[in-house]
Amino acid sequence: MSISVVLFTSDLRLHDHPPLRAALDGTELTVPLFVRDRAVDGAGFAVPNRLAFLADCLRDLDAGLRERGGRLVVREGDLVDQVCKVVVEADADEVHMASDVSAHAQRREERLRRALEAEGVRLHVHDTVTIAVAPGVVTPAGSDHFAVFTPYFRRWSDEHLREPLAVPRTVRVPDGVGSDPLPSRGDLRGLSEGLAEGGEQEGRKRLTAWMRGRVSSYEERHDDLAGDATSHLSPHLHFGTLSPVELVHRARRAGGPGADAFVRQLAWRDFHRQVLAARPDAGSADYRPRHDRWRSEREARDDIEAWKEGRTGYPVVDAAMRQLRHEGWMHNRGRLLTASFLAKTLYVDWRVGARHFLDLLVDGDVANNQLNWQWVAGTGTDTRPNRVLNPVTQAKRYDPDGGYVRRWVPELAGVEGRAVHEPWRLPDDERAALDYPDPIVDLSEGLARFKQARGR
Incomplete structure (x- = not known):
């Protein structure tokens, strides 16, 4: 019996999920897996607000999987070690995951690939899961990425996007693969008082309301501070409870200046990702140095x-x-x-x-x-x-x-x-x-x- 593992990272949804669809189509049993990567904690990215939103997302994802006969397996530790342990426990043949662009993500993917190859297990990395147009798909002559948004956007707009994928009807998970308890935002302290709720269901509610209402006036009102006329979908895009491919398709179907302006903002996300994919050090170093002598933190x-x-x-x-x-x-x-x-x-x-x-x-x-x-x-x-x-x-x-x-x-x-x-x-x-x-x-x-x- 063929078995696969789907590693969820920043793509915590069931709608339009290429790695999950490929795993379900190619094997009889699938282990949906999320690993709380300790390297993220060590780098200082595991802060209370995002951990709370993440907890909402994981609980919602688990609930959606259980409605379809499956469940979410949660582990904590080194991501590569934990994936390999689950592969062994499930006797899996392959692992599917979404691509990412940060330096940490790229190093982690390479480590995982080497570790799985040593076990005779294939790693399949899928593009256009957390982005609409993958880095490197559109490039200017003589360079590996666009450094200016406007020409990038023209090329980006001409790209044919894949069609969104349907939600799977059934997810069958093999027995014998253990899971840590799901996290809860109730266990966290130091949260922002007005922090929004996470999860795919909440994201889709917000998306539906946005497309039926305010998107039409987005072009003229997106800078209106008091009017608060933006989509508030960025947390859901960050955690992948919404698909940027689906958002572009829905906005283009809606049409009009507001929807066009919204698509432009989605293109900005992809623009920054293709910059970072080509220049990973831009996450911490000046992309274009100006020889600044900033005031010291002590002085300021x-x-x-x-x-x-x-x-x-x-x-x-x-x-x-x-x-x-x-x-x-x-x-x-x-x-x-x-x-x-x-x-x-x-x-x-x-x-x-x-x-x-x-x-x-x-x-x-x-x-x-x-x-x-x-x-x-x-x-x-x-x-x-x-x-x-x-x-x-x-x-x-x-x-x-x-x-x-x-x-x-x-x-x-x-x-x-x-x-x-x-x-x-x-x-x-x-x-x-x-x-x-x-x-x-x-x-x-x-x-x-x-x-x-x-x-x-």
Whole structure:
């Protein structure tokens, strides 16, 4: 009797799952396996918010498998060791898994391949499970990846995507393969109070509501901070409870400017992944060095702490940082503003900010988080590396009535209209009544420091 193992990683779903479909079609019995990789813990990526969302995802995945006659096997330890142990216990012939692009994932895949080959077991790695267009499929002449998004997007848009796969009706798991208990978010501490629920069922509910409603206005409203008109699907894409291939197909069927703009954002995910696949060190090193001499963490300690706590004196920056702490998520425009403020106005190394985001973001991953931070810092793929986002100008444009600021900075709830973005300009008696700090830096001074540092 032929037996396979399906190794789930960041693809925690049953809908449109190529590794699972290939395993079910090619063998009689299948072991659905997830390994809590201790190397992820050791690298500092196993933070409470993501562990809680992961626990939701695993419980939902197990429930879906049990509805189809199967179950999820959960193990903890070194991923390669645990996969090999399960292969031996199940007497499996092959292992299926999704491809990944980080340096850690690529090293882990190679280790697993060698270990399985020594046991006479085949490893099948499937592309377009967590991405729509695999890295290396579209490349410019003379290079292994695109360094600029717009030409990449043109080529990406011309690619034919595979059709989404149906949910399997039956999953038969061999007896005798033991499992650790499923984790629970109830066992975790230090979670963001407003952390969203995880799992494929929740992701599909959100996707259905998004496609039936707000996607049509996405192009015109995606930067509306107070309107909160984005999809909130990024955590589900990060954990793979939703398929990016399916999302592109559904958005294209819906049509219209909003859906087109949403597809463009999905292409940005693939863009960053093809950059990271080609340049794995971009997760920690400057993609395009600017010879920055960042302020040391010791020198900038007070500024960094004020930024983290949402007490910089710039209301829109503070609102976004408080949203991050409360929800484990932040509006995309807020991410751009807070990153620009730290890296350029405060002139602090982008890695400091990226690490803080990874400590809290439920959707935090190496490709999107690190390369977006590099884009903002001007060390990445931005074609205008010295642009600086003015938080006051941006606030007046994307939160014109101040609703976003008042939601997250209650100290300013009584300040009416656009004045909420510049509380230091209020009359002295009104300003004195507010329990809110003065700006930690003058914007013009921050800009001058940045320009001097960049030799401009």
